[in-house]
Amino acid sequence: MKKLIATALLGILSFSPVIAQEKTKPNVLFIAVDDLKPLLGCYGNTLVKTPNIDRLAKMGTVFLNNYCQQAVCGPTRASLLTGMRPDYTKVRDLKTKMRDMNPDIVTLPQYFMSQGYTTSGVGKIFHPSCVDKKVDPQSWSVPFFFAKDSDYANGAPVQKHYQSPELKALQATEDAAPKEDKDKKKSKKEDLDEDGGSSRGPAFECLNLPDNAYEDGVSALIAEKQIIKLSKENKPFFMAVGFHKPHLPFVSPKKYWDLYNREDMPIAEFQEQAANGKDFEYQNSGELSSYSGVKEFAKNTDKSVNKIGLTIEKQKELVHAYYAAVSYTDAQVGILLNTLEKLGTLNNTIIVLWGDHGWHLGDHDMWGKHTNFEQATKAPLIIAAPGLKPGQSKSMTEFVDVFPTLCELSGGKIPENLEGKSLVPVMKNNKVSVKEYAMSQYPRKMPKADIKKEEGKAKLMGYSMRTSQYRYTVWMKNFTSDQPYSADKVYTLELYDYNKDPLEKVNVAYEKNYASVAADLNKKMIEYFNSKVAK
Numbered sequence: 222m223k224k225l226i227a228t229a230l231l232g233i234l235s236f237s238p239v240i241a242q243e244k245t246k247p248n249v250l251f252i253a254v255d256d257l258k259p260l261l262g263c264y265g266n267t268l269v270k271t272p273n274i275d276r277l278a279k280m281g282t283v284f285l286n287n288y289c290q291q292a293v294c295g296p297t298r299a300s301l302l303t304g305m306r307p308d309y310t311k312v313r314d315l316k317t318k319m320r321d322m323n324p325d326i327v328t329l330p331q332y333f334m335s336q337g338y339t340t341s342g343v344g345k346i347f348h349p350s351c352v353d354k355k356v357d358p359q360s361w362s363v364p365f366f367f368a369k370d371s372d373y374a375n376g377a378p379v380q381k382h383y384q385s386p387e388l389k390a391l392q393a394t395e396d397a398a399p400k401e402d403k404d405k406k407k408s409k410k411e412d413l414d415e416d417g418g419s420s421r422g423p424a425f426e427c428l429n430l431p432d433n434a435y436e437d438g439v440s441a442l443i444a445e446k447q448i449i450k451l452s453k454e455n456k457p458f459f460m461a462v463g464f465h466k467p468h469l470p471f472v473s474p475k476k477y478w479d480l481y482n483r484e485d486m487p488i489a490e491f492q493e494q495a496a497n498g499k500d501f502e503y504q505n506s507g508e509l510s511s512y513s514g515v516k517e518f519a520k521n522t523d524k525s526v527n528k529i530g531l532t533i534e535k536q537k538e539l540v541h542a543y544y545a546a547v548s549y550t551d552a553q554v555g556i557l558l559n560t561l562e563k564l565g566t567l568n569n570t571i572i573v574l575w576g577d578h579g580w581h582l583g584d585h586d587m588w589g590k591h592t593n594f595e596q597a598t599k600a601p602l603i604i605a606a607p608g609l610k611p612g613q614s615k616s617m618t619e620f621v622d623v624f625p626t627l628c629e630l631s632g633g634k635i636p637e638n639l640e641g642k643s644l645v646p647v648m649k650n651n652k653v654s655v656k657e658y659a660m661s662q663y664p665r666k667m668p669k670a671d672i673k674k675e676e677g678k679a680k681l682m683g684y685s686m687r688t689s690q691y692r693y694t695v696w697m698k699n700f701t702s703d704q705p706y707s708a709d710k711v712y713t714l715e716l717y718d719y720n721k722d723p724l725e726k727v728n729v730a731y732e733k734n735y736a737s738v739a740a741d742l743n744k745k746m747i748e749y750f751n752s753k754v755a756k
Contacts, residue, residue, distance in 0.1 A: 246457040247607050247631055248570040249333065250448075250557060253346055253461065254550055255294065255468035256590065257576025259285075259601045261547075268487070270480045270548045273555035274603070277574060281605025282648045287618045288659035288687055292578040292590040292597035295348035297620060301575070302329050302347060302360075304624030304639035306660070308702045308753065312351050313664055319352050327636065329624050330360040333459040336633050339363060341447055344440040344463030366447065368439045375434040382470050383422055384434050424512035425471035425542035427478045432552060435472055437464045441553035445560045452564045457631075462557060464550045467580075469589075470512060471542035473549035481544050486537040489583035490724060494527075497728040499713060501665050502683070502696075503527040506581075506588040509539075521586075528586050536583050543582060571630050572605045573623065585725070591663065593685040593694050593715075594725060598661040606630045606648065614647045616654040617689065660749065661685045667698065667712065681712055686746055692717045693730075693742035706750040714739070 261271045263278030264285065290300040291307050299312040299319045303326050307313045311322035319326065330340040342356065343366035349355035356365040370377040379388045432438030444462045451458040466473060494503055505527040510516055520530030531539070554574065561567040579597045581587035590597045602618065604626065605611070621641030628635045629643045642655045667679040678699045685694040694715035700707075716730035716739055729735045 246337070248452075248457050248566060249338070249459040249627065249631065250561065250570055250572045251329075251346075251459060251461040252554060252557065252572070252574040253298070253344070253463040254574065254576045254601075255345055255463070255465045256578070256580050257467060257547065257550070257601060258579040258582075258596065259576070259599060260544075261601060263603070264601065268481075268485065269544055271551040273551045273558060274574065277554065277558060277572060277605060278603050279611055281572065281603055281611055282609070282644075282651065283613045284602040284604075284618045284644070284647075285613055285615050286659070286687075286689070287600055287602040287620070288598045288661055289578040289600045289620050290660065291662055292592060293663075294577055295351040297577045297600075298346070298348050299351055301577070301620040301623050303327065304329070304621050304636070304641050306621060306640050306702075306753075307662060309640065313662075315348065315350050317351060319347075319357070328357060328360045329627065330459055330461065332624070332628065332633070332636070333631070334360075334362050336631065337456060338459045339451055339454065339456050340459045340461070341451065342366065342461035342463070343368075343443045343447070344437070344461075345465055346461045346463045363447075366440075366443050368436055368443065372439045372443070373434060374431045374438075378435060378472075380422060381436060382472055383426055384428055384430055384472075385423075385426060388422060421511045421513060423470060423514050424509060424539065425546075427473070427475050427542075427545070429475040432474060432549070434474065435466075435549075437466055437550055437553050440464065441556040445556055448557070448560050449564065452566055464553055466550045467543050467546035469508060471539070471546045473542075473545045477545040477548040477552070478541065480548055481541055483537055483541050486540040486544070488533060488536045488540065489585075491726055492583055492586045493726075494585055495715075495717070495725050495728045497731065498715065499668075500527050501668055501681070502592070502594075502694075502715065503585060504587055504589065504591045505529065506586075508591075509588040529588065530586060531583070531588075539588070540582055543580075569607055571607070571627065572603075573627065574601070574603045575620065575623065576601045593661055593663045593683045593692075595687075595692065595717075595719070598659075598685065598687065604630075604644065604648065609648045612648075612651040614644075614651045614653075615689070616644075616647050616651075617656050617659045617687065618644060618647070619656075619659045622655070658686050658688045658745065661687065662702075665696070671712075683715075684746065684749075685715075686742060686749070688742070690718060690720050691738065691742060692719070692725075693739070693746065695743070695746055702750050702753040705754055706747055714743075716742070 260266050262275040263283050289297040291297050295315045296307045296312045299310045312319050334340050340361050341363040375384050379392045506529040518532045518535035521528040578590050579599045581596045584596050622644050625635045625639050625641050625643040629645045646653050662684050665681040667681050672679045681696050683694050683696045696712040698710045698712045700710045714730035715728050717725045
């Protein structure tokens with residue numbers, strides 16, 4: 222049935238009246254940023270230097286309460302780019318391929334192809350391990366661009382990240398090693414790296430090099446050339462540009478580090494787990510810990526506890542590196558905006574910029590994403606479109622809303638099967654709210670002590686409902702939302718009141734004072750589950 226619906230949808234779209242020469246259709250610049258939390262000037266941060274993203278924010282709508290569907294790269298990107306939640310795409314990890322689960326699922330660039338657009342991309346758009354050939358080739362009418370070694374100002378980076386002379390010398394030694402030794406090392410590397418295929422070097426790098434010594438600087442220049450080329454054609458274009466930073470390792474040219482003073486770097490105010498919480502709800506900063514130069518500064522080395530306890534000096538160093546990486550990416554966004562402005566097409570281009578999820582910078586003693594907490598699930602979203610006034614919206618929004626929004630903004634019909642809502646009403650009137658809550662989810666293993674023999678599996682899925690004031694998380698045993706809901710599968714609950722407890726210090730799910738709140742949110746959660754099964 223899914224295949225028939227998707228085929229029919231593509232058929233309808235493909236045979237819709239499309240005039241190839243219709244230049245009145247707006248172009249689309251689609252900017253994805255890896256691991257970028259709402260640490261931006263336009264989101265109220267007064268320390269970070271992001272003049273170009275802030276410039277974009279003054280052109281469009283800043284969605285202040287936007288959330289991802291799952292706080293890890295592969296699932297959140299598959300969800301945004303299809304307008305479907307992780308329980309539909311079945312991409313809930315960094316191994317499952319989207320089209321193995323849904324061969325005929327329609328992606329956002331595919332939709333724009335059906336509307337007469339040229340679709341082109343460079344950088345990280347989909348997570349490479351979750352789609353075919355790293356980029357989902359059928360999404361692009363122009364072959365996807367990959368950086369060549371000759372594109373880099375200082376030669377190709379080691380492991381795609383580093384320009385350090387010492388690491389380059391070490392890489393040369395490894396390249397000269399016997400093939401069997403390299404094969405063994407490669408298998409270990411692939412187990413370590415989130416993006417697959419590179420070992421862990423330093424957590425950051427600061428060298429006096431030009432922007433195009435690193436991948437994002439090269440991607441910006443490739444995108445610049447491609448935008449110029451596409452603007453000369455008689456078709457509207459959908460140009461997707463994916464920037465890797467501030468994803469680990471935090472590498473960026475020295476000039477971006479020089480924008481900040483180390484002593485000014487903020488550290489998380491609350492670095493403990495919440496009262497009445499459970500250890501499995503947190504993560505042990507394993508991604509960060511696998512980089513060199515981190516564990517030496519960890520006070521807590523007990524792997525059975527989700528704590529790392531970095532020294533204050535190391536925390537400030539890492540925060541400095543993250544800020545520098547954000548400013549580096551901001552400069553690349555500036556290249557794209559300047560290119561559109563010089564071409565005279567800035568006012569006829571829909572521009573969307575999003576960070577695929579948030580990132581813990583030491584809060585709850587965590588570094589990275591991989592949770593259902595606020596700092597992991599809240600993510601930036603900015604959309605600018607011709608004819609719409611700029612502003613800020615406090616409406617709850619989600620990444621599944623991006624697909625239908627871009628459909629409407631471009632004048633196309635919104636596919637009926639999408640799970641999000643168009644945000645155009647919000648962009649026209651920022652006092653409007655399109656939904657009451659946003660949903661995120663994250664899987665965990667059930668603690669061994671609680672596994673019953675008759676239950677067999679030991680999988681948990683935490684479904685987190687974020688309203689304007691609360692976060693209500695239901696941890697379900699051996700359950701996903703495409704199954705009928707059963708109260709017997711509820712394992713434990715979390716509830717946080719952000720009006721009184723913005724740092725998530727206390728889980729109040731079982732407190733008498735919050736009984737009516739918990740009951741109301743639980744009712745909404747069950748309604749949400751039932752709506753998924755009904756579809």
